[in-house]
Amino acid sequence: MNPNTKYKLDLKLSNPHADAPKHPEPYIANDELIKAVNLAIFLRRPLLLEGEAGCGKTRLASAIAYDLGLPLYRWDIRSDTKAQEGLYRYDAILRLHDVQTKEAAQAGKRNPSDATKYREFGALGKSFLVADRPAVVLIDEIDKADVDFANDLLGVLDEPWTFEVRETQEAPITAKHKPIVIVTTNKEKSNLPAPFLRRCIYYFVEFPKDKLKEIVEIHYQVKKEKAPAANLVDAAIVRFTAIRDAQNLFKPPGTSEFLDWLNALHKFDAQPYSANELAKPEHLIPYRELLFKIRQDWQRYAASQGS
């Protein structure tokens, strides 16, 4: 937990939840993003984060969860994910199997007459069950899912915040504390439906161009490792921002690529890469493979440096 956090929760908690992230998440959020998070917590509406890949959309959720000591449940969306899987899954085949092999199997295993042994809660389902505090649910890359997915989700993320496990015939499960839902998208596949967007708080995460130095500092501080020398960091930032600004890259590198690249400059070889060498704009940058992920980008960069 972070006592100096800027995220506000209307609940006093003394110790972190068992499912809360164990390690602090270095995250520099600007004031507007902090406000967006606080608004999402206050109104309990989903916070929809959009932006290019590698700019820290996903990391925000664990930063919030760590700072406030809340459990974090992550739900990665694939093309065939169904909304119900976020609540629970029920393994009917396993139960059938257990019935069939009841005599053969050793005693003390699952009892097939108990249906609850065969249901497993998903990220949203778990968040509904947390008794003493709200949970943070991260729904990652929602745009990957089928067109109906977001609409199905709306039914759950609204009053009365309840769902039913039909197979086990248990009493409906109602959220004791409404979860804090963070949704990320990069609009790769399709737009989200209007009713879903309407309910969300929307924030466009931009590349934190002016905060790179701060990010590097806190990153190494949290990892408790020795940070690269200040002149190396400065030179790296200058080169990196020049690449982002100047080139018409198909996939511009994001914050995470920058940190990886800096780490390579710092530690990959026995000696850190020379800051003076790096600062020379006519030299090709080392470890290009960490920044350019498409052949075209790579070539365009090489061509622009060569001329």
Place this chain on the structure above:
Amino acid sequence: MSEFDLKAIAQDLFNNLRSKDCELGVGELLAAMEAIDGGFGNSLPELEITLRLLWIHSQVEYGQFQLSWENITSRLITESEPKSSQPDRLSQLEQAEDDHRQESFSPPIKQEPETPPQLEALPVRAPRAPFAPVESENISFQTSFPLTRRCMAYAWRSLRFTVADGKQDVLDVAATVDRTAKQGFFLSPVYKRRLVNRAHLLLLIDRKGSMMPFHRFIKDLVDTAQSESKIQKVDVYYFHNVPATSVYRDPYLTEPIAISDVMAGCDSDTKILIVSDAGAARGFRQMERIQSTIKFLFLIKQSTNLIAWLNPMPQERWVGSSAKIVANLLPMLPMDRDGLSLAIDVLQGKFLT
């Protein structure tokens, strides 16, 4: 608290945005009020951020929001501005006006001597190269059309012709129970075949000329049908003005194919969707155009009756043009949200009454 009635501002802005087609509901207004009560908008700048976060969901809407916000707040600020600052503003304004005057007078306007118009040959236009200029066709502005890509993808889903012809891996519970009861013991489950969409869609698309403004829009329609739908077979052919005895395989109208060859691959379950303005864009009513359209329709109706026509021009523009006459021959629908889903109903065999 601010000296302004923040809730009234929020209400004003809400009405303003709604009148400009931003999709906002009462729930969003109530959420904003709750946020203001909760201390998320104690001053004008704060309120702006709060409302923006809550109500704006794309970069496009953001421009609209800013315009409305400035309109409303500038009115309020001028109303409530204390008198003492008035002279400053006035002098600033005067200054600005002076600058403006100077600017407009400094370069003396040259009066071009009027030359009498001369007769010249019209410049010859080079034929269009059979490839798309990157700048005109690959930019994605998907938001300002009456029909979004998402709507199209959604609409295509109801275009289906399902046949139980897939993998045999769907558990048939009723049959399993039935067989188990008959045998008295359970031996093995009964599986049935998976349903698959065997629909065949033939898209016939008018290109060039009056259809030029819709190229990008219709590209979305083709893309979604081909890659974001579950339709098993999508054939796309292009034509100019009227589908005649041959159509083209490519959008640049360079690879002709005889219509009889196209129809040879169709059967009575093939769904044919024609996309054309049928002369409505320019308001033409040409007899030969109508006649050749009728001839063509007669030809394809020998194969299938599942034919619909999407017209990207709004319905009010059909009147008086050949579109209105063609619309009497087959279901012609405007290319908007309702039009597309009705057209798909027609293709599914539900005839409009």
